[in-house]
Structure formats: C-alpha cells, structure tokens
Amino acid sequence: MANPNHSQGPCPAAPSTDRELAHSLPSSQSIASTVSPGTSTPHSWSAGTDWALRSTDPSPLSGGTASPDFELHRLFNGNNPPPAQKAPGSPSRAAAKNICFIGAGFVGGPTAAVIAHHNPHLHVHVVDLNTSRIAAWNSPHLPIHETGLLKIVRIARDGTLDTTVSLPGLARPVELKAREPNLVFSTGVEEAVAEADVVFICVNTPTKTGGLGAGAMADVSAVEGAVRTVTRHARAGTVVVEKSTVPCGTAKMVRDILRHHRPEAEFEVLSNPEFLAEGTAVENLTHPDRILIGSAQTPSGLRAAAMLKDIYAAWVPPGKIVTVNTFSSELAKLVANAMLAQRISSINAVSAMCEEIGLGADVDDVSLAVGKDERLGPKFLQAGVGFGGSCFEKDILNLAYLARELHLDAVAEYWVSILKINEDQRRRFARRVVRELNGSLRGKKIAVLGFAFKDETNDTRNSIAVHIVRDLALELPKEIALFDPGCEVEEIVEEVQSSELSSAEMERVKVCSGWRECLQGSSAVCILTQWKQFRGRQLGASGGAARQTIKLGGHQLDPATNDVCLSETSIADLEKLSWRELSSQSDDPLGRLKPLPPCPADCSGCRLGQWDARGRDMEAVDWVEAADMMEEPRWVFDGRNVVNQAELQELGFKVRGIGKGFNCCGATWRGG
Numbered sequence: 001m002a003n004p005n006h007s008q009g010p011c012p013a014a015p016s017t018d019r020e021l022a023h024s025l026p027s028s029q030s031i032a033s034t035v036s037p038g039t040s041t042p043h044s045w046s047a048g049t050d051w052a053l054r055s056t057d058p059s060p061l062s063g064g065t066a067s068p069d070f071e072l073h074r075l076f077n078g079n080n081p082p083p084a085q086k087a088p089g090s091p092s093r094a095a096a097k098n099i100c101f102i103g104a105g106f107v108g109g110p111t112a113a114v115i116a117h118h119n120p121h122l123h124v125h126v127v128d129l130n131t132s133r134i135a136a137w138n139s140p141h142l143p144i145h146e147t148g149l150l151k152i153v154r155i156a157r158d159g160t161l162d163t164t165v166s167l168p169g170l171a172r173p174v175e176l177k178a179r180e181p182n183l184v185f186s187t188g189v190e191e192a193v194a195e196a197d198v199v200f201i202c203v204n205t206p207t208k209t210g211g212l213g214a215g216a217m218a219d220v221s222a223v224e225g226a227v228r229t230v231t232r233h234a235r236a237g238t239v240v241v242e243k244s245t246v247p248c249g250t251a252k253m254v255r256d257i258l259r260h261h262r263p264e265a266e267f268e269v270l271s272n273p274e275f276l277a278e279g280t281a282v283e284n285l286t287h288p289d290r291i292l293i294g295s296a297q298t299p300s301g302l303r304a305a306a307m308l309k310d311i312y313a314a315w316v317p318p319g320k321i322v323t324v325n326t327f328s329s330e331l332a333k334l335v336a337n338a339m340l341a342q343r344i345s346s347i348n349a350v351s352a353m354c355e356e357i358g359l360g361a362d363v364d365d366v367s368l369a370v371g372k373d374e375r376l377g378p379k380f381l382q383a384g385v386g387f388g389g390s391c392f393e394k395d396i397l398n399l400a401y402l403a404r405e406l407h408l409d410a411v412a413e414y415w416v417s418i419l420k421i422n423e424d425q426r427r428r429f430a431r432r433v434v435r436e437l438n439g440s441l442r443g444k445k446i447a448v449l450g451f452a453f454k455d456e457t458n459d460t461r462n463s464i465a466v467h468i469v470r471d472l473a474l475e476l477p478k479e480i481a482l483f484d485p486g487c488e489v490e491e492i493v494e495e496v497q498s499s500e501l502s503s504a505e506m507e508r509v510k511v512c513s514g515w516r517e518c519l520q521g522s523s524a525v526c527i528l529t530q531w532k533q534f535r536g537r538q539l540g541a542s543g544g545a546a547r548q549t550i551k552l553g554g555h556q557l558d559p560a561t562n563d564v565c566l567s568e569t570s571i572a573d574l575e576k577l578s579w580r581e582l583s584s585q586s587d588d589p590l591g592r593l594k595p596l597p598p599c600p601a602d603c604s605g606c607r608l609g610q611w612d613a614r615g616r617d618m619e620a621v622d623w624v625e626a627a628d629m630m631e632e633p634r635w636v637f638d639g640r641n642v643v644n645q646a647e648l649q650e651l652g653f654k655v656r657g658i659g660k661g662f663n664c665c666g667a668t669w670r671g672g
Ligand SMILES: NC(=O)c1ccc[n+]([C@@H]2O[C@H](COP(=O)([O-])OP(=O)(O)OC[C@H]3O[C@@H](n4cnc5c(N)ncnc54)[C@H](O)[C@@H]3O)[C@@H](O)[C@H]2O)c1
Pocket: 102, 103, 104, 105, 106, 107, 108, 127, 128, 129, 130, 133, 189, 202, 203, 204, 205, 222, 223, 225, 226, 243, 244, 245, 246, 274, 275, 276, 277, 278, 390, 391
C-alpha cells in the first residue's frame, strides 16, 4: 500500500509530468476504476456516470471509445458528454458485452486477459477442451509463463479491492474503487459461445503431418471444430473473429460453413491475426505495433470491424489499428512471419560466410553496420543457431504451399529457402562441435545450456535444441546433459521423448535442474538459448537494471483542471510513480490485488515453483567456477553469441561463437 506519510506536496525534483500529476486531483472526487460488467460505461471518473461515446478517429470504421482525447474532453467540460461525431454514412453496431475466446493457449489466454483488463465493462469468457489447462488458468499457477501476466489475470479474473493511494507526488489521496471480476476461464465451450456477441477463435493450426499437403499445409481441423460449435450454439449476429494464424481464404471458408448451416442467420467473420512473441506477450499486447482487422468490405462487415476496433481502442491508439479486407489480413500475418524469419536466415547466411572467410569478419559487426541503415533497422539481425518456435516454420510452409497452389513455384522456392538456411545453420553448428572435439564425442560429456526456443519462455515446441541434441546423440557421447532455467525438467523430458531418438541415444540424455549439475565433468558446453543467465555472473552483475523513465501518460493529464482519469493505463502510471517515490518492491504497490486462495497441500504448481517466484535455478552461470568443473580442454560453443569471448578465453576456455571468423588472439579459424 502507498505510504500516507508522504502525502504532502509535490516532489520538487520531479519532472514536469510529475508536477502535473502532483496537482492532478481535485479535493472531492472519488475515482471508480471500473464499472459493473454489462454496462456500456467506459472507465468512469466518478461512479454512476454514463458517457456518450464519440469517435476520435477520422476513419469511418471507428464507432467511438474512451480514448485519451475523449477523456480529456470530459475533464475540461465537466460531465457534459461531447457531441457524438460520426462521419457521414459511417456504420454503427451495438457495442459488444460478452466475448468468448475458444482456445486458452499461448495466444487465447494472454489476449483475453489483456482485453478484459482494459475493458472492465466487458464480460470475457475463455474456454478450452483441455481441463488441466483451464484448471491452471483458475489457479495461482498459470499454464503460461509471461512477465506481468499473473497480475493482469488476477485483476480481471478476481477483481480488485477498494483502496486509497497516497503518494508524495499527489496533491491528495486517490480513491480507487474495487473492480468486479470480468474474466472467466472454463470448459463450458457451448455455453460461452451461446452467450457471446463476439467469438475469438484461438485454436492451434499446426502443419499437417499426414494426407494431402502433409509437411506443408496448415491443419485447420481445430478451427473447423470451433466453427462447428459456433454453428450449433451461437446466436444469430454473433461476430466470429479468426485469431489463429490460418491459410489465406479461411475467413471465407468459415463464412461459407456458417451460411450453409445457418442460412437464416447473419454472421460476420473477421480476421484479426495476433503478432505477439512469446516471452514478451504482455508487453506486445499492451503496446502493439499494430492491430490488424480484416473484414468483408460490406456495410455489415465494416460494422463488425468497427465493433472489434472499439474493443481494442480502450487502450490502443486508433492510428495503430489497421483495417483491411480479410484476405489481405490473413496474408499479412504469414508474410510478417516469413519476413522476420528471412532476416534471421539472411544474417545466419552471413555468419556462415564470416566463419569461412576467417579474416576477422564478425557477423555482429555486420549486423550493427547494416542495422544502422534506417531502411533496414537493427531488429531481428541477431545471428545464432537458427530460429525455432511453433510459428515461423509452419507459417513459411503455409505461405510456400499457397504459392505452389497458385503455380508460383519460384515464389514457393524463395520462401522455402529461408527454412533451408535455418536447417543448414543448426547442422553446421552440430558438425562444428564434433569437428572441434576431434571428430568424435565418444566418452565425452556434452552440456547443453538452453532448451526453450527462446529466452524468457518455457516453450520448447520446435526448439532448435531438440534438433541439435539429436545430431549430437548420433555421435554416441558419454552423456548429453540439458539445462534450461525457464523449463521444468518434465517439460524438457517430454520434448526429448518426442524427438525420434533411439533408445540407445535416449539413454545418454540427462535433464538437469541446475547449471552446475549440467556442466560438471563436461568437455564442452553448447549455449542454445539466449538466456542472460548464461552471459555469466561477471557480466550479469555489471549490467544493473537501468532506472526506468516514468511516462505519466502526459496526454491524459488535463493542465486546466489538474484532473487525472484512471483507466488501467493511468493506474499503471500511478504504480510506476509509487515504485519510484516509495522505492516499493511490491508487485502491487497500490494494494489493489485480492489475496490468492491458499493452494491444497499437494498442489503440483507449488511443488514446481512459479515463473515469478520459483525455486528453479535462475542463478547466472559463474564461469570461474565452471572452469574448475569441466574437463580440459574446456570448450564453449556459443550458439547465441551471449558470452564475453575474451573473458572466457582468459579463464582458459576455448570459445567458438556464431559468425566469428577469428578468435580473440587474432588467429583465424574455420567453421565446420
Ligand atoms: N504461440 C504464439 O506465440 C502465437 C503468436 C501468434 C499467433 N499464433 C497462432 O495462434 C494460434 C494458437 O496458437 P497457440 O500457441 O495459442 O496454441 P496452443 O496450442 O497453445 O493453444 C490452442 C488451444 O486451443 C484448444 N482447442 C483446440 N480446439 C478446441 C476446440 N474445438 N474448443 C476449445 N478449445 C480448443 C487446445 O486445447 C489448446 O489449449 C495458432 O494458429 C498460432 O499459429 C501463435
């Protein structure tokens, strides 16, 4: 809870936005941070006030929302709502009240939670056939480990408490009214669909493994399953939103199925692909680069798009919401992933060249130089052992399949070449390990640090590590020890077991629960995931978290009235102020969260620990200690260029990074 002893006057050293906030609260206002589910009221300044909505977006699609401009208008003009301003002929549709998400996976769960968090007036119901997944969403131990996710789930799922905030930067205490719960997780798929105004389909769409298009085409059977439920149970007029990544033309297919089974009912089908990346899901959902909405370009399609746009406009600036037709939207999702992966394959191809040139060419220097070109930019130019994960490969295969279907073989080959480079990159890495260890791994222990497909996640699906472990296991080493600071031992075991290793190869694989156990007695360490813990204690310690600059939502402060309106975004600003002014370490500095119910004594979630407060080994590797544990000569094969090569070489390690055509002493070497 915020400290009442600091409630007098503004902080003299505070920047201007802080000073504005310091005078921001009138003496007698009480602030409701939410309204009851089912009312059309957005975040209200004072409870019980109903606001007319105004479009702040010149686009004819906008149906209006509680945008910052609207909130400012309200503050300048008291409680008189601004006149509704709709572009002539612009479509309108009743605002959604009940939303259903089918699929409580990596996309459905976090997306539903963020939508519910920012739209307290909506009732959001997330359903899945997987009972254990739903049980986890209803527990203190969520099935998905994403920074900040538990907190927003708790706010929306459990509601919040009445609280009063007193901070040195605030003129007077701020009263935050309790929030009602508006996020439900259940297995009641049919009931949730029957109640919904909008149904988001967030089910899995993996690459087909058999039959027509095996190994290339996306398997949309789960989408079809979800659509079947909609045809049977949805009310006429329900808007169906395709959130899953699907082949181009799927929205039309869904529309056709609905028309066939329910010819009397009007259904609109929208494409609204998701661009979040795992490990940064909450950040990506909270501050998206864009929200893409594809709709039929008919009046009713545009009305449906406007309704969806309003849901996002609760926290996304209107300029970031892009509306197109459904085909362009579906294609854009596949192309975005293909182009991101293409950059990685491009820089990995360069890394192979750097290694072969061997004259000191360093791929990281090339990335730096190339990324300075504003037309190219610095992101997604990190060379490594290749990209993994559940999305890039399947979406490129999907795109290439479409090109082939269109008889564009050269185009299909172009996309497939991205995957060929990726495969070559990981093969080259495994070959190099074997070559440097004199062409044989027999009798040697190989340590693998990192098993998740990227850092800050526990997702091991299609991880590069699985492929490399398989290639190394073929060499019959004494042992391959695996450790990942973000994954449970069971998660890694499960993934390895599904990797087609023979029983003789499997016997050599051991999953460890700490880096010491993993490195003990090894001849070589392969770093396959970019966890910062692998950089080492020395670097980890010197890094020190930079002090965060607090943006106090300046555009939401009214300089004339010094009022502040408290949407969840503004409450987040208050939390930042609290962290700064009171040096609070609490995840809940305003004291809004309801306590979690105690877990049963045999709770497996408690036993395994949690992402945010877990018992697993998140300690940085101490390379000084590691040097003593390993067999000589000690090799480090850094597949993500995370360690400081010079520092490790001083400790007696032989280090090989990606795309380094030299070692630190200037001697050239050649990759495998
Ligand atoms: N994972 C990501 O980072 C990411 C990002 C953007 C887009 N996508 C796309 O989003 C979609 C979902 O991906 P995900 O990673 O969330 O998948 P996931 O496997 O984690 O979750 C899908 C969930 O859908 C459930 N499901 C399947 N059929 C169902 C039905 N008929 N009724 C109720 N529940 C059902 C499954 O039980 C599962 O829990 C995919 O198309 C994927 O390509 C994923």
